[in-house]
Amino acid sequence: MEEQEESLPPLSDASSSWKFSADGASISIASLHDVCVGEGLDWGLPGGTGDGLPPAFDLPSWVTEEPRSSVAAAASSSSDERPGGKPAEKANRSAKRVQKGTRQPRFAFMTKSEIDHLEDGYRWRKYGQKVVKNSPFPRSYYRCTHSKCNVKKRVERSSQDPSIVITTYEGQHCHHTTVSASPRADASPSQQLASSAPQIRLPAMQFHRNPPVLPVIHPGRVIGPRYEERTASAVERTSPAPTDEGLLDDVVPSGMRRR
DNA sequence: CGGATTTGACCCGCGC
DNA sequence: GCGCGGGTCAAATCCG
Numbered sequence: 001m002e003e004q005e006e007s008l009p010p011l012s013d014a015s016s017s018w019k020f021s022a023d024g025a026s027i028s029i030a031s032l033h034d035v036c037v038g039e040g041l042d043w044g045l046p047g048g049t050g051d052g053l054p055p056a057f058d059l060p061s062w063v064t065e066e067p068r069s070s071v072a073a074a075a076s077s078s079s080d081e082r083p084g085g086k087p088a089e090k091a092n093r094s095a096k097r098v099q100k101g102t103r104q105p106r107f108a109f110m111t112k113s114e115i116d117h118l119e120d121g122y123r124w125r126k127y128g129q130k131v132v133k134n135s136p137f138p139r140s141y142y143r144c145t146h147s148k149c150n151v152k153k154r155v156e157r158s159s160q161d162p163s164i165v166i167t168t169y170e171g172q173h174c175h176h177t178t179v180s181a182s183p184r185a186d187a188s189p190s191q192q193l194a195s196s197a198p199q200i201r202l203p204a205m206q207f208h209r210n211p212p213v214l215p216v217i218h219p220g221r222v223i224g225p226r227y228e229e230r231t232a233s234a235v236e237r238t239s240p241a242p243t244d245e246g247l248l249d250d251v252v253p254s255g256m257r258r259r
Numbered sequence: 260c261g262g263a264t265t266t267g268a269c270c271c272g273c274g275c
Numbered sequence: 276g277c278g279c280g281g282g283t284c285a286a287a288t289c290c291g
């Protein structure tokens with residue numbers, strides 16, 4: 001994968017961030033359009049790829065861009081049923097890999113948090129961890145535990161600022177959240193810590209279909225769901241910055257925010 | 260005991 | 276064609 005970090009815009013500074021508070025936690029969003037950036041961004045946007053957007057969603061062109069490969073093809077793929085047979089394993093693996101080129105829409109955001117795996121209302125199973133180039137921190141791979149849900153999530157820490165967690169969702173949930181926000185007695189200490197922390201969900205956007213996976217914000221600050229998963233072609237583009245304010249009005253009730 | 264996590268191996272796409 | 280690097284698999288291990 002390409003080095004996203006280098007092509008990313010600089011981290012937000014105070015002057016460009018929005019602030020609002022709820023439940024006593026302070027949150028800042030660097031740039032609101034970042035909330036819903038991502039390859040394709042098919043999910044959440046009414047009518048699929050770009051059509052039927054509410055007027056306020058004056059999104060830049062790259063937001064609604066299709067991934068390199070067809071998203072639609074990916075949507076019907078990966079029934080992820082694991083055949084137990086050993087001999088056919090290789091064939092099945094290679095068959096799956098063929099579909100690798102087809103990518104689901106992605107959604108990435110950054111959160112300033114000490115907790116790597118942020119509670120977002122869904123249950124995730126970790127299926128891999130990799131050390132990535134140019135980063136001292138490993139990248140973790142999670143898959144939604146719901147049997148028919150093929151949403152994946154990558155979590156890594158920023159090499160530039162270890163306090164920042166970069167979370168990338170891929171795919172679209174076909175079910176509702178399964179985890180309650182209250183601490184569970186049977187949860188691991190880290191889970192309890194995560195779930196017991198004051199949580200704030202970003203206010204729901206005006207999505208007509210499934211809502212995007214909205215991050216639950218922990219005591220740390222959300223620096224901003226801030227970048228798109230850049231493809232080579234995406235990097236070349238310069239994305240016109242939408243007016244944050246217009247978007248913010250849709251996402252953050254004006255009463256909640258202050259500059 | 261069942262579900263989650265760890266971790267090394269494997270596969271594949273991509274750039275050179 | 277080759278090597279690198281990212282993503283996934285699956286057996287082993289851990290944990291409640």
